[in-house]
Amino acid sequence: MKVSVIGTTGYGGIELLRILHSHPVFQIQSIHSTKGELPIWKEYPHLFDINNQVLEVINPEEIAEKSELVFLATPSGVSGQLASQFAEYNVKLVDLSGDLRLKNTEDYIQWYKHEPAPQAIIDRAVYGLTEWNREQVAAADWISNPGCYSTASLLGLGPIVKEKLIDPASIIIDAKSGTSGAGRKPTRSNMHAEMSENFKIYKVNEHQHIPEIEQQLLDWNQEIKPITFSTHLLPISRGIMATAYVQVQKDMTLSDIYKIYQEYYQDNAFVRIRPEGHYPSVKEVCGSNYCDIGLHLDNRTGRLTIISVIDNLMKGAAGQAVQNANIMTGLDETTGLNFIPMYP
Incomplete structure (x- = not known):
């Protein structure tokens, strides 16, 4: 399955790339940022000669044409706007920001200090606390990933x-x-x-x-x-x-x-x-x-x-996002996530 990551230069986005690099089903089709077209390893040198993909501009129509699943790892206040642009396309979406979590838009304004996404966009997203909302996640096409x-x-x-x-x-x-x-x-x-x-x-x-x-x-x-x-x-x-x-x-x-x-x-x-x-x-x-x-x-x-x-x-961001995406696409939830904790 082809996937795209938007907001790749943040910590959540780069953690998604680490997981997806060895995921047996999800294939990274494109990565996107507002920082301009440059190889991702120039932002994160540890990726040199591992991932040489170039950051692309954010064009929802083009992304939806080449990917079946999109991860939004953009800041709150940005993800909601992007989600609205993806609403007209047949693409699954996992949002790692807080833009689609709160069902009451007045609460969002009070706590996040941004304009909320349209109510219809918010209502479309299932809250992806995987262990408690598994059936809803499995039936969803959009996921709002919980906060850490x-x-x-x-x-x-x-x-x-x-x-x-x-x-x-x-x-x-x-x-x-x-x-x-x-x-x-x-x-x-x-x-x-x-x-x-x-x-x-x-x-x-x-x-x-x-x-x-x-x-x-x-x-x-x-x-x-x-x-x-x-x-x-x-x-x-x-x-x-x-x-x-x-x-x-x-x-x-x-x-x-x-x-x-x-x-x-x-x-x-x-x-x-x-x-x-x-x-x-x-x-x-x-x-x-x-x-x-x-x-x-x-x-x-x-x-x-x-x-x-x-x-x-991981469980607070990118790991749980992939876990939700696995369930949403019919995969075993552990696919690509069987990491033993690093110690010490």
Whole structure:
């Protein structure tokens, strides 16, 4: 199957190229950027003599003529406009930005500060939290790929929220990300001198993934109240740890909770529930499409701690995008994604 990638020079786009390079079915037909026509290896020298394709201008009609599947790895505010241009063509689409995630356009304006895509374009896209929306993804032709923080948080919270076992007003998420989550554009916050040997909070209760997380939580349980969500930057390149704290309402043991999580995720290749007493770290999923989850129940307070780790560029972006594309095109979800995590 022929595919095109738009927005190839960002971290999400270049991670897509890494995955697609060895994918047995998807063949990279063209790559696109607004940076002009130059070989991709001049942007990313590690691709020299591996991928010598030239970045092309973005022409939706020409792209749709030569590709059956398009990945949009462009920034929010851009992807929605491009999706609108692809609407008239018979092409499958996976959008890695936030433009098609929020069904309420007023929420998008408030949190993303951009003009939203038309409602019909937003409604066409299925939210691709693969492990929870598999049937919808399989039937879709457009996918809105979840955000990185949202993926880690929702996979961790899903079973306990779906079963309505917690105080709906008790959700607190303390999330931390490597600096690649801020994108490739140089800013003060991702400078080496600013982040090396440092650790800082940002967008306190203002991160744009908050309404996305709440939208899905409410889909599972309409009693859920607004969450407390804080984000931090770690002095590492990639990886996310989302630690969620919830108050358990029913008399349950940790073993009871483990059984629920294992039942929900037993048929999901990329979610690993760690044994009792074992807690994941970001290094242990680096370079892979895994989400590892650890659980701890404090019998003294009745509070459950959920530790969820992913690689923000893989399960949090490009890896999950390919996983969704696999399912959407009838392939096994693991196709081209059987990467063992890099360690150390």
